[in-house]
Amino acid sequence: MSHVFGRNTRIQPPVVSGGDGCYLIDSTGKKYFDGSGGAAVSCLGHGDREVTEAIKSQLDKVAFAHTSFFTSEPAEELAELLIAHAPAGIDQVYFVSGGSEAVESALKLARQYFVERGEPERRHIIARKQSYHGNTLGALAVGGNQLRREQFAPILIDSSYVSACYEYRGRSDNESPFDYGQRVANELEAEIQRLGPESVMAFIAEPVVGATLGAAPPVAGYFKRIREICDQHGVLLILDEVMCGMGRTGSLFASEQEGISPDIVCIAKGLGGGYQPIGAMMCSKAIFEAIRQGSGFFQHGHTYIAHPTACAAGLAVLRAILQRGLVDQVNLRGNQLKSALNDAFGQHAHIGDIRGRGLFLAMELVADRASKEPFDPKLRINQKFKAAAFEAGLACYPMGGTVDGKSGDHVLLAPPYIMQELHVGEIVDKLTTALEKALE
Numbered sequence: 001m002s003h004v005f006g007r008n009t010r011i012q013p014p015v016v017s018g019g020d021g022c023y024l025i026d027s028t029g030k031k032y033f034d035g036s037g038g039a040a041v042s043c044l045g046h047g048d049r050e051v052t053e054a055i056k057s058q059l060d061k062v063a064f065a066h067t068s069f070f071t072s073e074p075a076e077e078l079a080e081l082l083i084a085h086a087p088a089g090i091d092q093v094y095f096v097s098g099g100s101e102a103v104e105s106a107l108k109l110a111r112q113y114f115v116e117r118g119e120p121e122r123r124h125i126i127a128r129k130q131s132y133h134g135n136t137l138g139a140l141a142v143g144g145n146q147l148r149r150e151q152f153a154p155i156l157i158d159s160s161y162v163s164a165c166y167e168y169r170g171r172s173d174n175e176s177p178f179d180y181g182q183r184v185a186n187e188l189e190a191e192i193q194r195l196g197p198e199s200v201m202a203f204i205a206e207p208v209v210g211a212t213l214g215a216a217p218p219v220a221g222y223f224k225r226i227r228e229i230c231d232q233h234g235v236l237l238i239l240d241e242v243m244c245g246m247g248r249t250g251s252l253f254a255s256e257q258e259g260i261s262p263d264i265v266c267i268a269k270g271l272g273g274g275y276q277p278i279g280a281m282m283c284s285k286a287i288f289e290a291i292r293q294g295s296g297f298f299q300h301g302h303t304y305i306a307h308p309t310a311c312a313a314g315l316a317v318l319r320a321i322l323q324r325g326l327v328d329q330v331n332l333r334g335n336q337l338k339s340a341l342n343d344a345f346g347q348h349a350h351i352g353d354i355r356g357r358g359l360f361l362a363m364e365l366v367a368d369r370a371s372k373e374p375f376d377p378k379l380r381i382n383q384k385f386k387a388a389a390f391e392a393g394l395a396c397y398p399m400g401g402t403v404d405g406k407s408g409d410h411v412l413l414a415p416p417y418i419m420q421e422l423h424v425g426e427i428v429d430k431l432t433t434a435l436e437k438a439l440e
Contacts, residue, residue, distance in 0.1 A: 019046025040414035054316035074311035091285035099242030099268035100134030116294035146405030181222035210243035214362030214410030246270030250358030276313035389434035
């Protein structure tokens with residue numbers, strides 16, 4: 001029996017022994033197409049020589065130096081490159097070791113910002129139902145997925161929630177996509193008024209919802225209205241691009257496609273591509289200046305913030321994305337994959353919706369296509385699908401609780417940006433096998 005405390009204490013997963021491009025290889029030699037990039041992490045696939053050489057080179061110089069004493073060349077260069085391509089107004093980068101840390105940092109920065117400005121009454125955070133922002137207590141507290149929150153609820157800070165922009169189930173037949181988006185966006189206005197505008201500090205949302213809704217994109221105009229509401233009431237807009245950022249949805253930052261800029265943005269996963277643990281919380285110059293001209297200290301920190309080796313990996317990954325034209329590749333392969341999914345499953349009796357952007361796609365599984373009725377959670381359809389796909393040599397990301405945290409099933413796809421057109425057929429074939437077995 002393994003002494004590794006794994007995710008599932010009743011399952012011993014195979015041992016990974018190698019990686020080659022879009023594939024992972026276990027200790028028996030079996031190959032698996034990495035159709036979800038782990039959890040939308042492995043954007044460059046596995047074994048990228050430029051990235052591994054960058055890591056080795058940094059290790060030969062210095063692996064680690066604590067940021068209470070030093071900064072490092074990789075951290076400075078990565079921050080400069082990120083800001084050069086960041087949404088308008090974003091000016092500073094705070095490096096962490098992953099997405100949950102990035103969100104925790106964002107929440108604490110938002111609070112300190114208002115304290116420094118002499119507005120300590122601003123304390124409320126508004127989030128969205130069926131969202132997910134990480135597993136640390138602060139990040140979990142602003143997540144709207146009831147299944148993930150339930151047992152920890154007594155020790156979580158209070159947050160309030162408005163509806164997600166979930167067109168497949170939220171828009172009525174007599175409502176245009178734009179009108180639907182405005183309606184759900186205006187729930188934020190109503191919630192701010194209920195709490196008291198002077199008491200709300202931030203609204204947090206994923207531009208394209210990942211794990212809990214399955215690559216659910218907003219309708220046109222939704223985030224522009226959200227931005228207007230936040231500006232009207234002096235509320236900070238925090239965008240969680242941990243999953244959907246760094247090129248995953250077809251632009252380096254997912255917010256680019258919404259025509260808005262956040263006050264704070266969180267990134268991770270694709271920033272390091274899995275080669276090192278790294279994430280970042282990026283903020284506007286106004287927020288940074290409030291701290292600099294106030295106390296001068298952000299009352300927050302982790303031992304490994306701006307870790308030189310992690311930043312060297314992130315710098316190599318980001319350069320690869322930008323210099324190899326991989327954002328364009330994401331759009332090309334994403335369109336090919338989505339088209340193939342629609343051809344294969346668009347009229348399937350148990351596929352209700354195929355959605356997403358770029359190489360961030362999902363299919364929602366339903367008991368009845370016409371009524372959109374979800375499967376009974378007791379059937380464990382998403383778990384059966386994952387097991388069948390893995391047996392067929394496809395690592396993908398099925399999840400349950402899509403509708404309300406308990407019922408509903410979807411499968412998320414987030415393959416490496418380096419995938420080729422020939423891989424599209426492989427993915428569809430293996431998804432077909434998994435679906436057939438899951439529904440037996």
